[in-house]
Amino acid sequence: MNEGRRAPMREFSRSLPMSLLRAREAVMRQFRPSLRNHGLTEQQWRILRALTAVDTIEVTELARVAFLLGPSLSRILRDLEARDLIERRAAKADLRRGEVSISPKGLKLIEAVAPNSEAIYAEITSRYGARKLAELQDMLGELERSLAAMEVADESTDADE
Numbered sequence: 233m234n235e236g237r238r239a240p241m242r243e244f245s246r247s248l249p250m251s252l253l254r255a256r257e258a259v260m261r262q263f264r265p266s267l268r269n270h271g272l273t274e275q276q277w278r279i280l281r282a283l284t285a286v287d288t289i290e291v292t293e294l295a296r297v298a299f300l301l302g303p304s305l306s307r308i309l310r311d312l313e314a315r316d317l318i319e320r321r322a323a324k325a326d327l328r329r330g331e332v333s334i335s336p337k338g339l340k341l342i343e344a345v346a347p348n349s350e351a352i353y354a355e356i357t358s359r360y361g362a363r364k365l366a367e368l369q370d371m372l373g374e375l376e377r378s379l380a381a382m383e384v385a386d387e388s389t390d391a392d393e
Contacts, residue, residue, distance in 0.1 A: 283334035
């Protein structure tokens with residue numbers, strides 16, 4: 233067929249980004265029905281989960297920890313606030329900056345979703361293995377840290393030029 237037109241690259245199916253996307257999709261496929269049953273999108277759940285770890289957080293920091301772009305986060309926060317799942321206010325130190333926290337109603341929703349979420353985690357752990365899952369999470373964290381260090385090195389190289 234197009235044997236002569238092959239790019240000098242690894243097979244598409246073996247590219248790291250595709251492998252990570254397939255694995256993410258396999259995992260999220262398990263959680264989506266439960267989220268849908270509770271009227272939540274993946275992004276809304278990510279925000280609510282992030283908010284359970286803090287008393288309050290600045291919107292820009294929330295965008296960073298939840299891996300969401302500002303415009304998307306603004307829309308999602310508006311939707312969550314309309315459902316009384318979060319509370320927003322101006323930061324005391326700088327009124328131009330917004331802060332967000334989870335509301336009591338948001339915490340109740342988390343408590344309603346949590347048992348099913350934990351059951352899904354238990355099933356994933358049972359199928360994949362607790363040791364392998366812990367190793368995978370460690371390896372992914374290590375990959376993330378090593379690539380973050382690589383990005384910093386690239387930025388310093390650019391600054392030197």
